[in-house]
Amino acid sequence: xxxxxxxxxxxxxxxxxxxxxxxxxxxxxxxxxxxxxxxxxxxxxxxxxxxxxxxxxxxxxxxxxxxxxxxxxxxxxxxxxxxxxxxxxxxxxxxxxxxxxxxxxxxxxxxxxxxxxxxxxxxxxxxxxxxxxxxxxxxxxxxxxxxxxxxxxxxxxxxxxxxxxxxxxxxxxxxxxxxxxxxxxxxxxxxxxxxxxxxxxxxxxxxxxxxxxxxxxxxxxxxxxxxxxxxxxxxxxxxxxxxxxxxxxxxxxxxxxxxxxxxxxxxxxxxxxxxxxxxxxxxxxxxxxxxxxxxxxxxxxxxxxxxxxxxxxxxxxxxxxxxxxxxxxxxxxxxxxxxxxxxxxxxxxxxxxxxxxxxxxxxxxxxxxxxxxxxxxxxxxxxxxxxxxxxxxxxxxxxxxxxxxxxxxxxxxxxxxxxxxxxxxxxxxxxxxxxxxxxxxxxxxxxxxxxxxxxxxxxxxxxx
Amino acid sequence: xxxxxxxxxxxxxxxxxxxxxxxxxxxxxxxxxxxxxxxxxxxxxxxxxxxxxxxxxxxxxxxxxxxxxxxxxxxxxxxxxxxxxxxxxxxxxxxxxxxxxxxxxxxxxxxxxxxxxxxxxxxxxxxxxxxxxxxxxxxxxxxxxxxxxxxxxxxxxxxxxxxxxxxxxxxxxxxxxxxxxxxxxxxxxxxxxxxxxxxxxxxxxxxxxxxxxxxxxxxxxxxxxxxxxxxxxxxxxxxxxxxxxxxxxxxxxxxxxxxxxxxxxxxxxxxxxxxxxxxxxxxxxxxxxxxxxxxxxxxxxxxxxxxxxxxxxxxxxxxxxxxxxxxxxxxxxxxxxxxxxxxxxxxxxxxxxxxxxxxxxxxxxxxxxxxxxxxxxxxxxxxxxxxxxxxxxxxxxxxxxxxxxxxxxxxxxxxxxxxxxxxxxxxxxxxxxxxxxxxxxxxxxxxxxxxxxxxxxxxxxxxx
Numbered sequence: 001x002x003x004x005x006x007x008x009x010x011x012x013x014x015x016x017x018x019x020x021x022x023x024x025x026x027x028x029x030x031x032x033x034x035x036x037x038x039x040x041x042x043x044x045x046x047x048x049x050x051x052x053x054x055x056x057x058x059x060x061x062x063x064x065x066x067x068x069x070x071x072x073x074x075x076x077x078x079x080x081x082x083x084x085x086x087x088x089x090x091x092x093x094x095x096x097x098x099x100x101x102x103x104x105x106x107x108x109x110x111x112x113x114x115x116x117x118x119x120x121x122x123x124x125x126x127x128x129x130x131x132x133x134x135x136x137x138x139x140x141x142x143x144x145x146x147x148x149x150x151x152x153x154x155x156x157x158x159x160x161x162x163x164x165x166x167x168x169x170x171x172x173x174x175x176x177x178x179x180x181x182x183x184x185x186x187x188x189x190x191x192x193x194x195x196x197x198x199x200x201x202x203x204x205x206x207x208x209x210x211x212x213x214x215x216x217x218x219x220x221x222x223x224x225x226x227x228x229x230x231x232x233x234x235x236x237x238x239x240x241x242x243x244x245x246x247x248x249x250x251x252x253x254x255x256x257x258x259x260x261x262x263x264x265x266x267x268x269x270x271x272x273x274x275x276x277x278x279x280x281x282x283x284x285x286x287x288x289x290x291x292x293x294x295x296x297x298x299x300x301x302x303x304x305x306x307x308x309x310x311x312x313x314x315x316x317x318x319x320x321x322x323x324x325x326x327x328x329x330x331x332x333x334x335x336x337x338x339x340x341x342x343x344x345x346x347x348x349x350x351x352x353x354x355x356x357x358x359x360x361x362x363x364x365x366x367x368x369x370x371x372x373x374x375x376x377x378x379x380x381x382x383x384x385x386x387x388x389x390x391x392x393x394x395x396x397x398x399x400x401x402x403x404x405x406x407x408x409x410x411x412x413x414x415x416x417x418x419x420x421x422x423x424x425x426x427x428x429x430x431x432x433x434x435x436x437x438x439x440x441x442x443x444x445x446x447x448x449x450x451x452x453x454x455x456x457x458x459x460x461x462x463x464x
Numbered sequence: 465x466x467x468x469x470x471x472x473x474x475x476x477x478x479x480x481x482x483x484x485x486x487x488x489x490x491x492x493x494x495x496x497x498x499x500x501x502x503x504x505x506x507x508x509x510x511x512x513x514x515x516x517x518x519x520x521x522x523x524x525x526x527x528x529x530x531x532x533x534x535x536x537x538x539x540x541x542x543x544x545x546x547x548x549x550x551x552x553x554x555x556x557x558x559x560x561x562x563x564x565x566x567x568x569x570x571x572x573x574x575x576x577x578x579x580x581x582x583x584x585x586x587x588x589x590x591x592x593x594x595x596x597x598x599x600x601x602x603x604x605x606x607x608x609x610x611x612x613x614x615x616x617x618x619x620x621x622x623x624x625x626x627x628x629x630x631x632x633x634x635x636x637x638x639x640x641x642x643x644x645x646x647x648x649x650x651x652x653x654x655x656x657x658x659x660x661x662x663x664x665x666x667x668x669x670x671x672x673x674x675x676x677x678x679x680x681x682x683x684x685x686x687x688x689x690x691x692x693x694x695x696x697x698x699x700x701x702x703x704x705x706x707x708x709x710x711x712x713x714x715x716x717x718x719x720x721x722x723x724x725x726x727x728x729x730x731x732x733x734x735x736x737x738x739x740x741x742x743x744x745x746x747x748x749x750x751x752x753x754x755x756x757x758x759x760x761x762x763x764x765x766x767x768x769x770x771x772x773x774x775x776x777x778x779x780x781x782x783x784x785x786x787x788x789x790x791x792x793x794x795x796x797x798x799x800x801x802x803x804x805x806x807x808x809x810x811x812x813x814x815x816x817x818x819x820x821x822x823x824x825x826x827x828x829x830x831x832x833x834x835x836x837x838x839x840x841x842x843x844x845x846x847x848x849x850x851x852x853x854x855x856x857x858x859x860x861x862x863x864x865x866x867x868x869x870x871x872x873x874x875x876x877x878x879x880x881x882x883x884x885x886x887x888x889x890x891x892x893x894x895x896x897x898x899x900x901x902x903x904x905x906x907x908x909x910x911x912x913x914x915x916x917x918x919x920x921x922x923x924x925x926x927x928x
Contacts, residue, residue: 097571097572106902107561107577107902107904108561108573108574108577108902108903108904108905109572109573109574109902110572110573110574113571113572380897380898382859393859394894395846395857395890395893395894395897395898396890396891396893396894396895396897396898397887397890397891397894398862398863398883398886398887398890399862416880416883419862419880422862423861423862426859426860426861426862427860427861429859429860430858430859430860430861430916431860431916433844433859433860434844434859434860434912434913434915434916435909435913436909437909438570438571438572438573438906438908438909438912439572440571440572441572442902444902445899445900445901445902448898448902449898449899451898452894452895452898
């Protein structure tokens with residue numbers, strides 16, 4: 001194979017990185033900044049470039065159009081906290097027992113373990129010795145106890161809240177849960193106005209303050225997670241949508257898009273846009289009950305159907321990555337940490353990542369693929385995708401096997417017609433499953449019971 | 465249906481029990497004593513009446529021949545501690561999180577929960593207010609912490625050890641584990657000689673001391689659990705067995721049988737034999753590595769194949785039960801508590817037993833069956849038996865379905881040839897499984913991993 005121009009740039013850049021010092025003031029330091037934007041409970045089909053007919057997301061669309069859209073992009077869990085534990089460590093969270101969302105601790109489980117295990121390193125831990133400053137704006141959801149706090153997990157700055165969600169309009173110094181006060185270690189946090197805008201403000205300010213040093217900005221939006229709350233102005237823009245929940249949802253995603261645009265705008269304003277690697281994903285699929293639509297995918301948040309784990313996935317880095325391409329091999333949110341680390345000059349091979357540095361694969365002409373297969377385990381379910389096939393294992397029925405290229409919406413279970421594939425995938429999945437450690441905490445028995453029903457529902461598969 | 469004589473006796477007795485007081489000194493108190501004899505890791509085929517060609521067990525055989533042999537008798541777990549948690553409460557232990565053996569507590573699990581949950585009542589708790597005295601001689605294995613101690617769980621007397629096994633010859637005041645000292649609350653325990661004999665001594669003494677009051681004696685033998693240690697005299701009796709482990713095992717079972725005979729002898733000596741309900745089971749199948757043989761059943765301790773959970777199961781009560789009968793409908797070790805409680809005059813319907821009072825079913829002429837199905841969940845496996853079919857669910861393969869009457873050794877998986885049955889049983893099993901609470905403790909990830917392999921082994925199916 002003839003090495004192409006992009007690969008040469010990549011290899012050359014990499015050689016440079018590995019030799020030079022990481023002095024922040026080094027004028028030749030052309031390592032990228034990283035901006036990692038995460039939407040929360042976003043429906044797959046609710047962006048312009050993924051097919052929405054109702055919601056306008058020009059800024060996120062443009063990010064895809066000027067970068068690489070990974071059309072087969074997955075997260076490692078179908079719910080928030082474990083998905084975040086995965087993508088922030090680069091290790092499949094079930095490999096260290098973070099299988100589940102953080103519920104009240106169950107009888108027999110030690111609440112001191114209720115968070116991202118302190119032995120696990122985050123992307124901020126990896127980037128710190130390489131001279132990067134790291135900030136997180138928004139939702140943490142990796143533990144309430146102080147040992148789990150983002151400022152104890154490698155981040156230099158935090159404006160946000162420890163829990164899994166927040167009210168969009170109200171923050172109260174006395175409140176807990178969704179109305180809890182904003183924590184911030186670099187200023188007295190302002191009263192929130194509409195929290196998606198407030199996060200946008202903080203992201204813009206972060207970029208401004210750190211424009212002269214290598215940085216990681218983790219823009220952790222809660223939009224469009226419940227509670228369903230939008231501004232009057234945005235609701236007016238979507239007044240033509242009759243269903244009020246869907247209307248509110250659309251307005252919330254619209255406001256998310258505006259603030260993604262503001263982040264990109266700030267990068268441009270400070271001439272950082274060319275050399276910043278921006279990644280955009282959702283932490284899992286839409287839960288439907290927030291008004292989201294995972295079209296064309298079946299299922300929802302909490303299931304291992306595509307609608308639970310297949311997410312919009314964009315990498316954008318004008319200086320180095322191809323522009324306007326679609327990458328159609330499987331990639332994982334677990335790849336983000338090793339990818340960032342490689343470009344920051346770290347040695348990815350030193351660490352036990354489940355993910356892989358994507359850059360060599362994304363370059364034009366690469367014949368290799370990042371993953372032979374991807375596997376998931378969540379409460380009562382487990383799944384494997386290998387090549388074109390995906391198998392889902394549930395405790396109350398025969399396995400589900402889908403051929404995704406011909407059945408993108410997972411409507412036709414072909415397990416019994418393809419017993420060799422079924423047996424092979426079951427065996428791989430089962431061996432992996434039993435090799436994993438015990439979960440460190442669980443969500444409660446009631447949640448587990450609800451899981452089966454979610455696989456018996458007909459989900460909307462086409463745009464409204 | 466014309467009620468037969470036995471049922472009339474039963475109903476009449478029950479009416480009597482429910483009206484009279486439970487004064488121990490009441491001369492008309494003809495409620496039975498209970499002697500519950502449990503072997504430990506006994507191979508199914510290692511008794512005379514279950515087909516052993518090598519091991520002589522005339523006393524246990526006679527118990528079967530003068531009582532009811534339940535040929536389809538099951539325990540609720542394939543390993544010791546959860547099986548004991550099940551049969552001592554009458555509730556399937558997975559319904560209160562006692563799924564597993566007591567290992568060192570795993571990260572994230574609270575060691576204070578490492579035992580039979582203190583909210584669960586034992587048979588001794590049930591019998592105490594009815595005027596029974598309860599003693600346990602031998603192995604406890606339901607928690608080391610004081611809150612789990614048998615004397616805190618309804619038992620009046622304890623001669624034994626809290627752990628899961630014991631050395632047969634040695635007990636050391638300074639030692640822990642298998643050499644731990646014997647605990648006893650009614651005397652300074654004697655030095656042990658051969659522990660199976662010592663337990664026999666204590667059982668005989670218990671019967672002598674309590675011959676004038678209603679009692680429950682739980683004779684909790686460790687024979688033939690490891691360590692494999694027999695007396696020289698017993699080894700000499702089995703000198704013709706070439707394999708030394710099998711020879712030792714045979715000698716240990718022989719010695720168990722002798723001491724079962726001594727217990728029955730003591731009942732006779734004090735004229736208690738007619739009105740004592742004696743139950744004999746093993747806590748699970750033979751683990752093979754102790755020299756046991758589960759012939760004709762496939763599998764071993766730890767698996768949900770018949771060799772793990774199908775056990776010798778005898779009820780013997782000359783005064784009331786038929787003699788020399790074989791009962792061929794499924795019964796469970798979970799039935800023992802409600803059966804005892806009913807005959808002690810308790811109201812079984814007041815409590816959430818998984819098991820059922822067997823007595824109406826065991827009477828001649830009964831057309832009802834005690835259980836439509838039985839279900840198991842153990843680490844990575846789950847199983848259901850309904851009627852003649854048994855389905856086992858494992859994470860790395862399609863389900864196993866066996867038709868037991870035509871395939872007693874579970875050699876022919878007919879799941880794909882009987883999809884309706886497979887789907888029906890999978891659905892029942894899965895719905896039950898996900899309805900269960902979380903386990904309170906686990907055995908360690910390594911144990912889980914070993915489980916799959918056990919289903920790929922060829923086990924000895926015929927007597928040596």
